[in-house]
Amino acid sequence: MKKSLGPGTLAQPTPVWVVGSYDMEGRPNMMTIAWGGICCSKPACVTVSVRKERHTYPAVMARKAFTVSVPSQAHVQEADYVGIVSGAKADKFAATGFTAVKSGLVDAPYVQEFPLVLECRLLQAIDLGAHTQFIGEILDVKAEDSILDADGHIDMRKLKPILFAPGSSNYYGVGELLGKAFSLGKAIAG
Amino acid sequence: MKKSLGPGTLAQPTPVWVVGSYDMEGRPNMMTIAWGGICCSKPACVTVSVRKERHTYPAVMARKAFTVSVPSQAHVQEADYVGIVSGAKADKFAATGFTAVKSGLVDAPYVQEFPLVLECRLLQAIDLGAHTQFIGEILDVKAEDSILDADGHIDMRKLKPILFAPGSSNYYGVGELLGKAFSLGKAIAG
Numbered sequence: 448m449k450k451s452l453g454p455g456t457l458a459q460p461t462p463v464w465v466v467g468s469y470d471m472e473g474r475p476n477m478m479t480i481a482w483g484g485i486c487c488s489k490p491a492c493v494t495v496s497v498r499k500e501r502h503t504y505p506a507v508m509a510r511k512a513f514t515v516s517v518p519s520q521a522h523v524q525e526a527d528y529v530g531i532v533s534g535a536k537a538d539k540f541a542a543t544g545f546t547a548v549k550s551g552l553v554d555a556p557y558v559q560e561f562p563l564v565l566e567c568r569l570l571q572a573i574d575l576g577a578h579t580q581f582i583g584e585i586l587d588v589k590a591e592d593s594i595l596d597a598d599g600h601i602d603m604r605k606l607k608p609i610l611f612a613p614g615s616s617n618y619y620g621v622g623e624l625l626g627k628a629f630s631l632g633k634a635i636a637g
Numbered sequence: 638m639k640k641s642l643g644p645g646t647l648a649q650p651t652p653v654w655v656v657g658s659y660d661m662e663g664r665p666n667m668m669t670i671a672w673g674g675i676c677c678s679k680p681a682c683v684t685v686s687v688r689k690e691r692h693t694y695p696a697v698m699a700r701k702a703f704t705v706s707v708p709s710q711a712h713v714q715e716a717d718y719v720g721i722v723s724g725a726k727a728d729k730f731a732a733t734g735f736t737a738v739k740s741g742l743v744d745a746p747y748v749q750e751f752p753l754v755l756e757c758r759l760l761q762a763i764d765l766g767a768h769t770q771f772i773g774e775i776l777d778v779k780a781e782d783s784i785l786d787a788d789g790h791i792d793m794r795k796l797k798p799i800l801f802a803p804g805s806s807n808y809y810g811v812g813e814l815l816g817k818a819f820s821l822g823k824a825i826a827g
Binding site: 461532571 | 638639640641642643644645646647648649650651652654671672673674675676677678679680681682683684686705707710713714715716717718719720721722727732733753754755760761763765766767768770772774775776777778779780781782785786788789790791792793794796798799800801802803804805806807808809810811812813814815816817818819820821822823824825826
């Protein structure tokens, strides 16, 4: 029996991604978001939603660029910190000891210590209410060798990205391999 | 050392959600997507991206409505099937044995057998290229009692949603609890 929980942002799971930008004073900044996802295959695009009050908002709008750095679960504490504290009040790179690397493709920094990075050019900023959705074209994806499998694909069990559960506000890791997409279902297709 | 993988939709992880709609003949249909996420807190909005060629596209455009049903990993085979086969060629509810429930709030059906459902009113359809991004206002969230924790929140370890890994096309389950958001990072904030 299903119970109504009312309107709410309770889709599960959501990712834990760190958005990198240069702020209005040119300082590298980062913020953690869970409202985001892939939104188009060609051009390859990713979306991240940010409130207008956030330090990241004018930064992305001004330079039309951002990065998405994907933390491993070993950095869950730092990723949470980056989501709690404003870049207006603290140098979050200094506080975490992380290294800001200037992207060679877009005018934004990424987090060297995180194993997966997307460098994005801002395509659209869609004001939806509390949040503005930034749609970025992914100009390059950079990954540590250590998270790639034998075929050169990102291995999620090596990357160990973090999941966020809206509602409970719990973080979870990635679990067991369940199988191959575009393959498992063929038995039903017959 | 980071290696360039080129532009691509390689953000990790992405969700596995089933989008429900009534097709142009009024038949309930569903398709599996991994390009989506939450995009705004107020109004609560979720985004799902669909190619124009898909059977779901004109259905959502015509009725300005869709649902998101979140499968548990027990239904990973069915969820994959629903992403492989077109509703133009098969009755996917019949093939899977799933039950289409007409939403009382929007003109779209959801999957009774899946433990979590979002009922959405189409707010915007943004053509990005290969995909159109549907932004839906979440009018209600419905969850099985069995996936709620003692506080009434969705328990991701009970829901057991499926993750999709772009690149490898592997499906994964949810792993261990890593901690509480807006809390873990306080030690660094000092």
